[in-house]
Amino acid sequence: MIDAYRALGTELAGDKIAVKHGEKAKGGFGMIITEYMCVSEEGLAAGLQAAWILGKRGHKVTVYEKEPVAGGQYRLAAVPTNKQDHAQIISACLEFCKKYGVEVRCGIQVTKERLEKEGFDEIILSTGSVPVIPRFIDMSQENIYTAQEVLSFEKMVHEKRVLVLGAGLVGVETAELLAEYGNDVTVVDMLYKAAPLAPKRPRQNLMEHLKALEIKLQLNSKVLSVNPDGIDLECDGVSSSLKGFDCIVPAFGSRSNTALADSLMGFPNVHLVGDARKAGDAKKAIYEATQLALEL
Numbered sequence: 001m002i003d004a005y006r007a008l009g010t011e012l013a014g015d016k017i018a019v020k021h022g023e024k025a026k027g028g029f030g031m032i033i034t035e036y037m038c039v040s041e042e043g044l045a046a047g048l049q050a051a052w053i054l055g056k057r058g059h060k061v062t063v064y065e066k067e068p069v070a071g072g073q074y075r076l077a078a079v080p081t082n083k084q085d086h087a088q089i090i091s092a093c094l095e096f097c098k099k100y101g102v103e104v105r106c107g108i109q110v111t112k113e114r115l116e117k118e119g120f121d122e123i124i125l126s127t128g129s130v131p132v133i134p135r136f137i138d139m140s141q142e143n144i145y146t147a148q149e150v151l152s153f154e155k156m157v158h159e160k161r162v163l164v165l166g167a168g169l170v171g172v173e174t175a176e177l178l179a180e181y182g183n184d185v186t187v188v189d190m191l192y193k194a195a196p197l198a199p200k201r202p203r204q205n206l207m208e209h210l211k212a213l214e215i216k217l218q219l220n221s222k223v224l225s226v227n228p229d230g231i232d233l234e235c236d237g238v239s240s241s242l243k244g245f246d247c248i249v250p251a252f253g254s255r256s257n258t259a260l261a262d263s264l265m266g267f268p269n270v271h272l273v274g275d276a277r278k279a280g281d282a283k284k285a286i287y288e289a290t291q292l293a294l295e296l
């Protein structure tokens, strides 16, 4: 985190990137840039990062966020145990936005019509990602919650038997939180390893913590269908069921949220960054946003 601050606060805030408002963009498109807009999670990762750098470079920048608060999915990344310091990056970006005159407007869902009306010179879309929900899951089933709903405390689950589907980072971190809230948690995944993409040391700590919390990991098990109180699954070619759960939390990964981008087909000045371009992690989102903001 400290390194991230250095990158955000020191390196990029250096005078070398400063460009006055109205100047030709460095390596840009041969046009005079007068105004930018980032539609984002005003959330950290991509949108705010691009915004404050462009603000620093002298452009007039507005960030729109449909949720009432800034932070995007990275706010949720900061909820699990030992990850609270992730939230500091959001605060740092917001501070830089304030310092460089970026207008951050929350609670506004951006539409094509709004963009046409406002007539921005450049539009940066960092609209993030949405959870992947396989067809065999009926989200209208009342005891099925997304990991995002659990991590944002939109759905509160206490002292229940909970089944988490998917043992990627989001699945196991959600399981961790649920177990800390007194739930009896089982996590199912078709892979042999939980959180396979997590870096080695944090993964080791995470696995030890899952064990201490007595979270049950049922790996090498493919979910076939979801029932009112459990699932049917297949393990080594043998079918079986897990039953008796109060609540089911699918965490099958994310896919790009391209709803707004799709509606803007034909707009010449649209740039996609972060999860909206390809679902990944915050590091990738920040990198793409930084690169774009320095190029424009």
Ligand SMILES: Cc1cc2nc3c(=O)[nH]c(=O)nc-3n(C[C@H](O)[C@H](O)[C@H](O)COP(=O)(O)OP(=O)(O)OC[C@H]3O[C@@H](n4cnc5c(N)ncnc54)[C@H](O)[C@@H]3O)c2cc1C
Binding pocket: 039, 040, 041, 042, 043, 044, 045, 046, 047, 064, 065, 066, 067, 071, 072, 073, 074, 075, 076, 077, 078, 108, 109, 110, 111, 126, 127, 128, 129, 151, 169, 170, 173, 257, 260, 273, 274, 275, 276, 280, 281, 282, 283, 285
């Ligand atoms: C539980 C969890 C844990 C994670 N842990 C980590 C981690 O440890 N390390 C890591 O690097 N990454 C982690 N990630 C991934 C990381 O959070 C994302 O990769 C990153 O937030 C992507 O940033 P983004 O700006 O592209 O999109 P997002 O953060 O998804 O932000 C998109 C924003 O756009 C807004 N939006 C969408 N459509 C509109 C619209 N029409 N108008 C206005 N606003 C709109 C949304 O409300 C949202 O705030 C985690 C993710 C989750 C869910």
